[in-house]
Amino acid sequence: MIFASDNWAGASQPVMDAMVRHNTGAAPAYGTDPLTLKVRDRFREIFETDDLTVWFTATGTAANALTMAACARPGGLVLTSDIAHVLCDEWGATEFFSHGMKMVPVETRNGRISAQALSRELAKHPAGSRFGTPVAVSLTQASECGTVYPLDELAALTGVAKERDLVCHMDGARFANALVHLGCSPAEMTWKAGIDALSFGGTKNGCWCAEAIVVFNQDALRDLAAHRSRAGHLFSKSRFVAAQLDGYLENGHWLDSARHANAMASRLAEGLTASGHALAHPVEANEVFPVLDFATIARLREAGAAFYEWPEIEAGEGTSGVRLVTSFATTSEEVARFLEIAAG
Amino acid sequence: MIFASDNWAGASQPVMDAMVRHNTGAAPAYGTDPLTLKVRDRFREIFETDDLTVWFTATGTAANALTMAACARPGGLVLTSDIAHVLCDEWGATEFFSHGMKMVPVETRNGRISAQALSRELAKHPAGSRFGTPVAVSLTQASECGTVYPLDELAALTGVAKERDLVCHMDGARFANALVHLGCSPAEMTWKAGIDALSFGGTKNGCWCAEAIVVFNQDALRDLAAHRSRAGHLFSKSRFVAAQLDGYLENGHWLDSARHANAMASRLAEGLTASGHALAHPVEANEVFPVLDFATIARLREAGAAFYEWPEIEAGEGTSGVRLVTSFATTSEEVARFLEIAAG
Amino acid sequence: MIFASDNWAGASQPVMDAMVRHNTGAAPAYGTDPLTLKVRDRFREIFETDDLTVWFTATGTAANALTMAACARPGGLVLTSDIAHVLCDEWGATEFFSHGMKMVPVETRNGRISAQALSRELAKHPAGSRFGTPVAVSLTQASECGTVYPLDELAALTGVAKERDLVCHMDGARFANALVHLGCSPAEMTWKAGIDALSFGGTKNGCWCAEAIVVFNQDALRDLAAHRSRAGHLFSKSRFVAAQLDGYLENGHWLDSARHANAMASRLAEGLTASGHALAHPVEANEVFPVLDFATIARLREAGAAFYEWPEIEAGEGTSGVRLVTSFATTSEEVARFLEIAAG
Amino acid sequence: MIFASDNWAGASQPVMDAMVRHNTGAAPAYGTDPLTLKVRDRFREIFETDDLTVWFTATGTAANALTMAACARPGGLVLTSDIAHVLCDEWGATEFFSHGMKMVPVETRNGRISAQALSRELAKHPAGSRFGTPVAVSLTQASECGTVYPLDELAALTGVAKERDLVCHMDGARFANALVHLGCSPAEMTWKAGIDALSFGGTKNGCWCAEAIVVFNQDALRDLAAHRSRAGHLFSKSRFVAAQLDGYLENGHWLDSARHANAMASRLAEGLTASGHALAHPVEANEVFPVLDFATIARLREAGAAFYEWPEIEAGEGTSGVRLVTSFATTSEEVARFLEIAAG
Incomplete structure (x- = not known):
């Protein structure tokens, strides 16, 4: 992940x-x-x-x-x-x-x-x-x-x-x-x-x-x-x-890679929204900026997910902005697992 | 070559x-x-x-x-x-x-x-x-x-x-x-x-x-x-x-490659000297600087050899300094063929 | 002036x-x-x-x-x-x-x-x-x-x-x-x-x-x-x-000059305040930043006063921030005349 | 001097x-x-x-x-x-x-x-x-x-x-x-x-x-x-x-000053040549580059003349190249005294 x-x-x-x-x-x-x-x-x-x-x-x-x-x-x-x-x-x-x-x-x-x-x-x-x-x-x-x-x-x-x-x-x-x-x-x-x-x-x-x-x-x-x-x-x-x-x-190949990465980002965005997480920015390329509560972040980290917290995003108490980036190498499985854990 | x-x-x-x-x-x-x-x-x-x-x-x-x-x-x-x-x-x-x-x-x-x-x-x-x-x-x-x-x-x-x-x-x-x-x-x-x-x-x-x-x-x-x-x-x-x-x-591997390149250069040096061509510098690594007559240069070029003439080398009339560089990729065959042509 | x-x-x-x-x-x-x-x-x-x-x-x-x-x-x-x-x-x-x-x-x-x-x-x-x-x-x-x-x-x-x-x-x-x-x-x-x-x-x-x-x-x-x-x-x-x-x-001499310039600035500040003009900043050295109405600015310019309007200063409608700088060369007469004109 | x-x-x-x-x-x-x-x-x-x-x-x-x-x-x-x-x-x-x-x-x-x-x-x-x-x-x-x-x-x-x-x-x-x-x-x-x-x-x-x-x-x-x-x-x-x-x-004024400086340099050059000192370069502006023997240099220094030795000038044994520069401020008296001492 x-x-x-x-x-x-x-x-x-x-x-x-x-x-x-x-x-x-x-x-x-x-x-x-x-x-x-x-x-x-x-x-x-x-x-x-x-x-x-x-x-x-x-x-x-x-x-x-x-x-x-x-x-x-x-x-x-x-x-x-x-x-x-x-x-x-x-x-x-x-x-x-x-x-x-x-x-x-x-x-x-x-x-x-x-x-x-x-x-x-x-x-x-x-x-x-x-x-x-x-x-x-x-x-x-x-x-x-x-x-x-x-x-x-x-x-x-x-x-x-x-x-x-x-x-x-x-x-x-x-x-x-x-x-x-x-x-x-x-x-x-x-x-x-x-x-x-x-x-x-x-x-x-x-x-x-x-x-x-x-x-x-x-x-x-x-x-x-x-x-x-x-x-x-x-x-x-x-x-x-x-x-x-x-x-x-x-x-x-370059366009296929980009389409794949964008699609993975869209899926992340949809999944996160569906499980109640807000997004700081519209998702139009291969980056997703959700605001996650600390418990979710901890669960994801424990499961081995690699991502950065993003202090530029204003987030309410007990939550933190996060940046997720997808690439040609991102798999559907990674995304699915991430979303599952994020859903709690 | x-x-x-x-x-x-x-x-x-x-x-x-x-x-x-x-x-x-x-x-x-x-x-x-x-x-x-x-x-x-x-x-x-x-x-x-x-x-x-x-x-x-x-x-x-x-x-x-x-x-x-x-x-x-x-x-x-x-x-x-x-x-x-x-x-x-x-x-x-x-x-x-x-x-x-x-x-x-x-x-x-x-x-x-x-x-x-x-x-x-x-x-x-x-x-x-x-x-x-x-x-x-x-x-x-x-x-x-x-x-x-x-x-x-x-x-x-x-x-x-x-x-x-x-x-x-x-x-x-x-x-x-x-x-x-x-x-x-x-x-x-x-x-x-x-x-x-x-x-x-x-x-x-x-x-x-x-x-x-x-x-x-x-x-x-x-x-x-x-x-x-x-x-x-x-x-x-x-x-x-x-x-x-x-x-x-x-x-x-790095030392083997260097030894090979140096050996190819030595062989070039020996062969050129043997066929009467002078060297502008001692050959201690993977570069050879012979002085070649124009006819030899022409023959080598015609046979497809790639090398640079080296104007820094002082050379007598009808001759030109030349730089030859060997590498890990240089083959004995290339060297042998070059020497053969250079020998006239 | x-x-x-x-x-x-x-x-x-x-x-x-x-x-x-x-x-x-x-x-x-x-x-x-x-x-x-x-x-x-x-x-x-x-x-x-x-x-x-x-x-x-x-x-x-x-x-x-x-x-x-x-x-x-x-x-x-x-x-x-x-x-x-x-x-x-x-x-x-x-x-x-x-x-x-x-x-x-x-x-x-x-x-x-x-x-x-x-x-x-x-x-x-x-x-x-x-x-x-x-x-x-x-x-x-x-x-x-x-x-x-x-x-x-x-x-x-x-x-x-x-x-x-x-x-x-x-x-x-x-x-x-x-x-x-x-x-x-x-x-x-x-x-x-x-x-x-x-x-x-x-x-x-x-x-x-x-x-x-x-x-x-x-x-x-x-x-x-x-x-x-x-x-x-x-x-x-x-x-x-x-x-x-x-x-x-x-x-x-350097301290005397500075004292003179500062004193001239203080006098400007007091005079402008006395005639109802607001100051954007406290006057502690040799610069004064009054907010002047357009009519006052026009009168001063017409009388030959040289100064810059200072857009960094927020000023209400019909007024403009102004910077006044005094120096060793500023005379009491210049100051007095400026204040007289500014007083309207 | x-x-x-x-x-x-x-x-x-x-x-x-x-x-x-x-x-x-x-x-x-x-x-x-x-x-x-x-x-x-x-x-x-x-x-x-x-x-x-x-x-x-x-x-x-x-x-x-x-x-x-x-x-x-x-x-x-x-x-x-x-x-x-x-x-x-x-x-x-x-x-x-x-x-x-x-x-x-x-x-x-x-x-x-x-x-x-x-x-x-x-x-x-x-x-x-x-x-x-x-x-x-x-x-x-x-x-x-x-x-x-x-x-x-x-x-x-x-x-x-x-x-x-x-x-x-x-x-x-x-x-x-x-x-x-x-x-x-x-x-x-x-x-x-x-x-x-x-x-x-x-x-x-x-x-x-x-x-x-x-x-x-x-x-x-x-x-x-x-x-x-x-x-x-x-x-x-x-x-x-x-x-x-x-x-x-x-x-x-600028041309007068330059003419004066050049004239002083010419006079130095003529005087030095007359007393047997060689010049390293022709004198065309306001600089003179004589080759002086050590004794002459010592006499001049002792008399208070200020000048630089100029190592760029090749000079024979017992001698040294020297640079003399004249300016608008150079006086005929300085030049005359310098020449007198240099003449030995």
Whole structure:
């Protein structure tokens, strides 16, 4: 009963198979191998555009921070949600890579920034402000609360951002989970909605360590390749990241994995609600945030369930907010057992 | 006939097997998993000391540059060989991670700095110099010319360095190749010889992407864990690097691979010499630097041999310096065929 | 009627006289001249300790940011008031100089952080948090609202900070104004109250551009001299900053100037209150924050008064918060005329 | 007999007078005052172009390093002379401000890089090199050896640089000394010769601390104002730098000072040659580099002469290279006495 995080899983079978399959023969180093080029082309197909560059990394923090490095300006501000991973969980990577841009938290509801909230925050930072000048906005899709921005909200947000010439970044650590929830195309959820650059996550959804920076607006970012190299994020045996993504993207495996994880989360949500537990946020991707009483939590822990309590959630006396994350590796049996114990 | 680089190979079978083997079940993220702890302990055994910390990374550039970040001081100087990878081939990573330390090249002979040369260079930079203050020295073992520092030379170099309180770093991208050449213990080649921190390379010798920063002198480096995290070099599914190193270090596989690569290089050297080709450097590890005439080069290329010409080598008219690198994946057949063609 | 800022004035007569007086003959460059040493000794007298180093700079932003650079750690957090100059008005200097430390705003009342608020904020950032690790706290004395921390509040704040091993920094851009308000000694307001390093401001109180970083806790900061030099903040003709401070500190001129400025502010406060205008903050130094109706503001502007409206102040309909700053150069006549017009 | 450095002098009388003269009344802060605008316009007149921006700083190191910050790219290289101040005497400021660009020394003769040497060095760094990519070249005019680039050599150098799209920077710490030597116009020595940005030095030639970054090619530099602000190099009472430059540029004072300093240097050179002392470099500006025997050096020191021995100069046994620097403050009497003693 592993619901601690989707990064507690290993690699999915198709990803592992691809790694084994591509581990033959010699290949040129540093990203010039045929497999890297093949996967790059696959990204162009998936996103329905040739005006796209893609840069592999092995961690989401690298993908996010390198993107910010490539649009950094002195005294710049990056607006994010007040609970964004890029703000709260990356050890100051963006501040470091961008040589000191300031992160500005924008208030959220269920993990999502509204266009109004973004607008209000931007109004506090007119051009020339000594606090700093807005440079970029980073939106997490799916959000850290397991919710998903609908396409019209994304468009409204990037619309507000473009009025101030901001670079629009999407942190897609759980990109696939959001995509299958919306049922739209990758293009619709990104460049058609005004996104300039995407951190495309593979790790949480079945890769061992494979992410990609997908750039739709080449003018918005500068020297991204050089930023990646000098940060030690270009791999000599780079086909190793490409191999993972090859397996990941093949035959819709990535979408199947995300659908499975989302379905497991939905089932958790339904079951918990049915047995009287409240949910702090709507469940739209692969995360569930129930409020559980202490006795239930104790029973679950005793039975070996792994999950984190989530202090950000306001909970009444004798109860605690909890975060449950599902993944490609989550089984129906785990979910059923968890729900049984939670039902008391 | 792949002699372009040891990073053109994939992963060795034992490494690949370990990756598959450890890809089961769930594990805590960010380096707190049991496998990471197990491999850390394995490092303590191998280096015969418990006063050792080890931090996994996936690229050698990250290992080198993060080490430099952890000992960085404003206006600091890092002395290296004038052909050091850390100076010439890492896109300015050390300068970036160390917030602008200056790299100072020291003259080399066959890729090795002498204690005298280091001493002379240090004398140019007295304390308080406005050019900068020496902070660290980085020695590559085996060197970029395929030579190996003997233990007494290492001790002499670190002795000179310690007089100025320098941090002594070893870039061990080809650590195993040097080790089996000397036939000494890992401890003798590192902390017993005055090394404070080691970039322990696994990638070139059979891993897909596994390196480790091994710190012997805990006082010399500061906040290394935090430097690694905020640089995006801590993996969520961190067991994946540990798994590679587990397979790498098991049953002496790493030493066997290095012995094989070195033997292939020796055979190349002997064969080329026998057929009248000169060598620019002694062959002590897994690199061979012959000077070949244009006709020979053309014949080899035509037969499909992959290698780089090496402009750093001075070569007479009608000839060119060439670098040949062997690896665990090099076969006797490749070597024999190469020699046959080279013999004309 | 110049109440826009205390940095709209030039240099006071004693400061200007000292600049002229010391502009004779030759002197060694880069801070090794006798005048620099003399003024350094003067600081030791004034702060009643020989365990003090002092580093001149020419801007307050440099003084603040260099201090933060010298205590920076990767992933570090600097806690400040939510309206602190160092956070809101220095173009991201601290973020830049500290290589990306994150500024964390702490809520204030009348510009002051309480020990309770600091404690609450620190509790949100336990050791090892991926958001970041608290490294320093910066307190502005006098605060940006013209209020002054009493000695016991300072001690309480540094007490809370020391429990987490924070470096305690005082931004003393208006140090003299705070000092004469409290009527205590410079030692009492700094190291005796737990302050590790002080940005000692001279510019706003009569210098043209003279600040000093005064370090009481030598272990807390590292390589400050080197940070200053490589940032271009060490002057070749460094006696020029020393000369200003020589004039500034002579015969109690700095305290007289601050007393005058404070007195002018008090008179403004009393007069405005007497004519029915409310004040947003207590007046304890040289700043007054009245809430004025639009008609009054218009009358004052028409008469040539220079001041800024202050949107941070909540004001009822038809009114606006205003900031008035007095300095050594403010005259009784200016104040009287302003009050007369404001009285309607 | 002060020949140690031109920065051992104080401020010249016209500069000091201007400081006193402009120290009246109030002025808006942070570079928006009328005097700053007036001096900016004066620069446009002097350089005969309106397509020029100018940013005041107080140190030459700041001017140089901020310029490099504004053209910095990841993995970038800055080519300079091997004895350039920006490389050897600024504590790593350029490396820091540019977030780790690497300085590449180019060999010099009498302090000057030749177009051929620049070309040769550039050839070593083709696009995409992992050592780094050339971004800028910095030329010191007058050079650190007291020589001056003729206009045709400047044009040849910038011509070579432009082929690789380098930003051409001139470190003009001794700009006026070079200008009066060549007898050309400021425009001819800068933008007409291909210079994109100039560090215009005032300090060594009569100011207390006044430099200016003059940008001719607005596209080559980015966000210079923001770089300056966040580095703490924008002064609140900014008219104080403007005041110095106002006095400096008025009535040709700057050119008169430079002519005087150059004349004093010429006289030193002639006198020393006449009494049999060799010169290491031609004397074209305000520096003289004689080779003196130990007895002469001892006699001069005993008589109170201040100067530095210059180990960079190769000198025979019993002799030592020496640097003599003249300034606006050097008197004929000092020179005469020095020559008399040196003559033995």
